Each structure stands twice: as structure tokens, then as C-alpha cells.
Amino acid sequence: MTNKAHSIPLxxxxxxxxxxGVLNKLKRAGRINVSATDIAKELSLIPxxxxxxxxxxxxxxxxxxxxxxxxxxxxxxxFIGWENDTDAFIIGAGALGSALMGYDGFEQQGLRIIxxxxxxxxxxxxxxxxxxxxxxxxxxxxxxRMKVSMAVLTVPADxxxxxxDIIVKTEIRGIWNFSPVSLNVPPxxxxxxxxxxxxxxxxxxxxxxxxx
Amino acid sequence: MTNKAHSIPLxxxxxxxxxxGVLNKLKRAGRINVSATDIAKELSLIPxxxxxxxxxxxxxxxxxxxxxxxxxxxxxxxFIGWENDTDAFIIGAGALGSALMGYDGFEQQGLRIIxxxxxxxxxxxxxxxxxxxxxxxxxxxxxxRMKVSMAVLTVPADxxxxxxDIIVKTEIRGIWNFSPVSLNVPPxxxxxxxxxxxxxxxxxxxxxxxxx
DNA sequence: TAGATTGTTAATCGATTAACAATC
DNA sequence: TAGATTGTTAATCGATTAACAATC
Numbered sequence: 001m002t003n004k005a006h007s008i009p010l011x012x013x014x015x016x017x018x019x020x021g022v023l024n025k026l027k028r029a030g031r032i033n034v035s036a037t038d039i040a041k042e043l044s045l046i047p048x049x050x051x052x053x054x055x056x057x058x059x060x061x062x063x064x065x066x067x068x069x070x071x072x073x074x075x076x077x078x079f080i081g082w083e084n085d086t087d088a089f090i091i092g093a094g095a096l097g098s099a100l101m102g103y104d105g106f107e108q109q110g111l112r113i114i115x116x117x118x119x120x121x122x123x124x125x126x127x128x129x130x131x132x133x134x135x136x137x138x139x140x141x142x143x144x145r146m147k148v149s150m151a152v153l154t155v156p157a158d159x160x161x162x163x164x165d166i167i168v169k170t171e172i173r174g175i176w177n178f179s180p181v182s183l184n185v186p187p188x189x190x191x192x193x194x195x196x197x198x199x200x201x202x203x204x205x206x207x208x209x210x211x212x
Numbered sequence: 213m214t215n216k217a218h219s220i221p222l223x224x225x226x227x228x229x230x231x232x233g234v235l236n237k238l239k240r241a242g243r244i245n246v247s248a249t250d251i252a253k254e255l256s257l258i259p260x261x262x263x264x265x266x267x268x269x270x271x272x273x274x275x276x277x278x279x280x281x282x283x284x285x286x287x288x289x290x291f292i293g294w295e296n297d298t299d300a301f302i303i304g305a306g307a308l309g310s311a312l313m314g315y316d317g318f319e320q321q322g323l324r325i326i327x328x329x330x331x332x333x334x335x336x337x338x339x340x341x342x343x344x345x346x347x348x349x350x351x352x353x354x355x356x357r358m359k360v361s362m363a364v365l366t367v368p369a370d371x372x373x374x375x376x377d378i379i380v381k382t383e384i385r386g387i388w389n390f391s392p393v394s395l396n397v398p399p400x401x402x403x404x405x406x407x408x409x410x411x412x413x414x415x416x417x418x419x420x421x422x423x424x
Numbered sequence: 425t426a427g428a429t430t431g432t433t434a435a436t437c438g439a440t441t442a443a444c445a446a447t448c
Numbered sequence: 449t450a451g452a453t454t455g456t457t458a459a460t461c462g463a464t465t466a467a468c469a470a471t472c
Contacts, residue, residue: 014410099311192415203404
């Protein structure tokens with residue numbers, strides 16, 4: 001069996017969790033099966049694109065019937081590594097960090113926020129949305145003890161790199177970076193940049209185009 | 213002069229605000245000029261890609277010297293429509309909405325949050341991060357009076373569509389959708405979906421690949 | 425059966441990357 | 449001057465879309 005991991009299109013990976021949302025909605029509505037056409041219609045995409053994306057997860061559908069919703073959810077979840085809950089720490093309990101601690105969307109997607117870390121002494125020991133805030137010095141120890149390998153970085157841009165330098169010395173291997181700066185990490189650490197400004201730029205550009 | 217608006221690559225639009233961040237950083241460091249090579253190095257991209265992106269904004273650089281930072285910022289800002297501050301309302305003052313109200317990253321990008329709206333009566337009249345919360349019924353009137361044409365949607369998935377149905381009856385023309393559902397809007401209204409789960413899926417997939 | 429939908433192979437499209445002459 | 453960097457034209461790469469036989 002050849003490993004095609006390197007050939008998965010990034011756009012497909014980004015769409016799969018969106019399909020998952022549709023599947024959950026249909027399941028709640030009592031549906032058992034779903035066709036690529038159904039999903040496409042719901043998302044204003046074209047059926048062939050959905051079919052191609054789903055095929056990559058390895059699922060096999062039935063002509064005329066489509067896919068079995070539960071099975072499809074399983075295939076997608078497995079494909080993007082969401083089979084079990086992934087535990088993560090929030091680093092930086094400011095405005096954005098606090099929000100993400102209370103964002104129930106993550107739980108639904110299998111991301112479990114275990115705790116938060118911050119340099120601000122006033123926050124230590126406090127809880128936000130039921131999650132405790134620890135000093136940054138405890139990160140290494142707790143990451144190891146709790147087997148947490150993912151960090152959600154929500155510190156101000158100025159502190160981001162120095163905090164990352166601490167993170168990379170722990171068991172943490174994946175950093176989901178919400179700070180609008182690019183980070184320097186050693187090989188083996190994976191960074192996913194989440195730049196909210198990009199989405200805003202797309203919207204602004206479309207709006208301006210529509211205005212003319 | 214031909215209008216090439218339809219041929220701007222979306223990936224370019226997403227990268228431009230990231231370049232802007234680099235430019236601001238360099239400017240603070242006292243730099244006057246910058247080359248595509250400088251920007252590329254900072255972001256782990258290749259120079260030709262940066263050069264191509266910048267060329268689309270219409271700026272002209274000087275061989276050997278590069279681009280004048282201030283001028284380049286102007287071109288990028290103009291290109292993505294961030295010349296003047298854009299006013300926006302937050303719709304849904306829950307966890308995510310509150311966070312975005314306090315997120316200083318937006319101000320830096322020219323997005324000014326004017327106020328928030330929520331159906332929860334307990335929140336009406338209160339302030340979060342200095343922004344007042346109004347009942348949803350006031351949206352139409354205030355959007356018109358304050359000439360606000362952009363809404364940041366941060367309501368729970370279940371309420372999203374019904375809230376959108378209200379939004380589209382106002383002066384608001386652009387919706388930045390943080391709810392993980394796809395929205396139905398009449399022609400002329402522009403929706404930009406911001407799906408945090410997509411970024412998480414990319415990170416999970418990369419992590420899993422690194423693990424094997 | 426007839427029609428909808430699948431999986432697969434091929435064609436198209438658009439973005440990225442390469443090559444290179446021009447030039448401060 | 450020599451070298452770095454630009455703008456432009458061409459080549460490559462990868463994702464999307466189309467076409468179609470197979471089939472529940």
C-alpha cells in the first residue's frame with residue numbers, strides 16, 4: 001500500500017471538516033444516507049468536487065444511494081486525525097485566548113482544551129470557562145505529565161517568538177498560531193498559522209468589487 | 213485601463229495582509245526600503261512569489277533597492293480596500309464575539325468594531341471591552357444611521373440563519389461568518405466564511421504525518 | 425427498467441516557479 | 449563596475465472540472 005500522505009490537496013483537508021458539519025446537521029435531521037449532490041447543494045459547491053474529496057478519505061459509496069452518514073463521518077474523522085479527542089493547551093489567556101477556551105465549536109471538532117498558561121501572575125490559579133490558568137514555567141512539566149502535544153498560541157505578537165522558544169523545549173509538537181507573526185521553530189515542530197486578517201482582506205476585496 | 217479585478221488570485225489577497233505585518237515590523241525597526249527577498253525570508257516563502265504578489269498591487273520597485281516601505285504599505289492597503297477604517301458590528305456577544313470585540317489586531321488592520329448586538333436581554337446596555345451591546349431589533353436603524361456595512365457574525369450555529377435573515381434586511385452588505393454553518397443570502401450580500409476547524413484539520417493532518 | 429449517482433480517466437484552468445534581460 | 453533585485457515572459461505543477469462507463 002502506497003502512502004499518498006504527501007499528495008493530499010490542502011484545500012481538500014480544509015473542506016473536510018466543513019462537510020462534517022453538514023453531516024452532523026443531516027444526522028440530527030434523521031437522515032441515514034447522503035449523496036455528494038446533497039452536500040454540494042448545502043454548501044454551494046459542485047458535486048464532483050465533493051465526490052473527489054470524499055474519495056480521498058477512502059470511503060466507498062453506492063451508486064444511486066450515496067454514502068452512509070455514520071460511516072462517512074468515521075472516514076473523515078479518521079482521515080484528518082480526529083478519531084479521538086486531541087488535547088491542547090492555550091498559551092496566552094488574553095482576549096482571544098479566553099474566547100477560545102469558551103468556544104464550544106472546538107469540543108465538537110474533537111479538540112479538548114485542557115488548561116491555559118500565561119505570564120501574567122494575576123491570572124495564575126484562576127479559571128476561565130472552567131479551565132485553569134497556570135504560569136508558563138509549569139508548561140514543560142504539565143505537557144509531559146498530561147501527554148499534551150498541541151498548543152494554541154494566543155499571545156501578543158511581540159511576545160510570540162519568546163514564548164515559542166519555551167514551547168519547543170517541551171513535549172509539544174504542534175502549534176496553532178493565532179499571533180499575527182511568523183514563528184521560528186526547529187525541525188519537527190509543526191506550525192499552523194491562523195491569520196484572521198487574511199479572511200478580512202478577502203471580504204474587503206469582494207465588497208469593494210461589488211461596490212464599483 | 214482594463215479592470216483585472218476578477219483575475220486577482222485569492223491566495224495573493226490572503227498573503228498581502230501578512231506582508232503588511234512584516235512591513236510594519238520593519239518600519240518600527242527603522243527600515244526605509246525592503247526587497248521581496250527580505251519579506252520572503254521573514255515568512256519562509258520564495259522571493260518570486262512575493263514579487264509577483266506585490267506587482268499585482270501596482271507598485272513599481274527599483275532594481276537592487278527594492279520597494280519603499282511606506283509607499284508599499286499604501287499600495288497594499290489601497291489594493292485590499294483598507295485605506296480608511298472600515299466600521300463593523302459584532303452580531304452575537306457570546307464567547308467568541310466578546311473576544312473579537314477586545315481583539316486589538318483588528319484595529320491595526322483598519323477594522324473598527326463600533327458596537328455589538330445580541331438577542332440576550334441581560335446583555336443589552338452593557339459594555340464589553342468598551343463596546344455597547346444593543347438588542348438585535350436596533351440593528352437596522354443603527355446600521356443606517358452609522359453607515360455600517362459590515363457585520364461579524366459570531367452567533368451559535370443554530371441561530372445563524374435566522375439572524376442572517378434579519379441582517380440582510382439592513383444596510384449591511386458584507387458578513388464575516390464565524391459560525392460553522394453555511395448561510396443563505398440574497399444576491400448582493402457578500403459572505404466570507406471563517407471556519408476555524410479548517411485550520412485545525414490542517415494542523416492535525418500534518419501532525420499525524422509527522423508521527424508515522 | 426430508468427434514472428441518479430458512483431469511481432475513474434482525461435481536459436482544463438489557475439497558481440506557482442523558473443529563466444532572464446534590464447537596471448539602480 | 450559588479451552584484452542584487454526588479455519586471456516580464458514562459459514552463460511547470462497541482463487542483464478543479466468534465467466526460468462517461470458501471471451499477472444499485
